[in-house]
Amino acid sequence: MNIVVFENTDQLAKACACIFAHQLLTKPNSVLGFATGSSPIKSYEEMVKLFRDGVIDFKEAVSFNLDEYIGVSEESPVSYHYFMHDMLFRHVNLKKTHVPNGLDKDMEKSCREYDALIASFGGIDLQLLGIGRNGHIGFNEPDSIFSAGTQVVQLTKSTIEANTRFFDKEEDVPKTAISMGVKNIFKARKIVLVANGEDKKEAIFNTVKGEIDPKVPASILQLHPDCTLLLDKAAAALL
């Protein structure tokens, strides 16, 4: 694992955007993996700046998002479809974007189709990740099996609590999601994980220094051949 610690999240976000810029400059038709949540927001802003400044171009690139809440429509402001559209997709010129469908009647089929679609594009070149306080990646909660492809997941109490900030009240937070599995994530050729703030320091410690154990899904990243962690000082405090 390559670990870089920054003074602040602005620097971290610029570095993350630089990694995406390098990817697009060296392989314009890249398959990019995107995450939602607060951690990558500034990185998306930096990518948009690089696009507006004419440094990078997404016109040949396609994207796959990690996850979506089940039962939430694309148009809902709390959906991850909406988040991605608002933060990135409407500002750049990606050739094609994919976000898991949280409304499919047959979720099992939908999961297999998402896996097949990723495979049909040759797999993910560069995957952006955040990390949950409990060490989840995507929405693969503790004890998710490492060999899982896209799957339906039950969100844990800690994830529901953490995500309440995006909803009016805790009862409104969906309890299930569709998420790329740890296997999909691990198969990405390159991974960049961004984490900032004190509430991520234990998850980062367990990811980097702990046992490789499904109890901390991100710990599998210790075995990835090309994984970079971009951290601020608070998230790196226990390392």
Ligand code: F6R
């Ligand atoms: C969402 C995702 C999650 C988040 C994680 C951290 O697509 O992949 O793993 O990255 O829950 O969320 P924030 O960044 O809001 O703390």
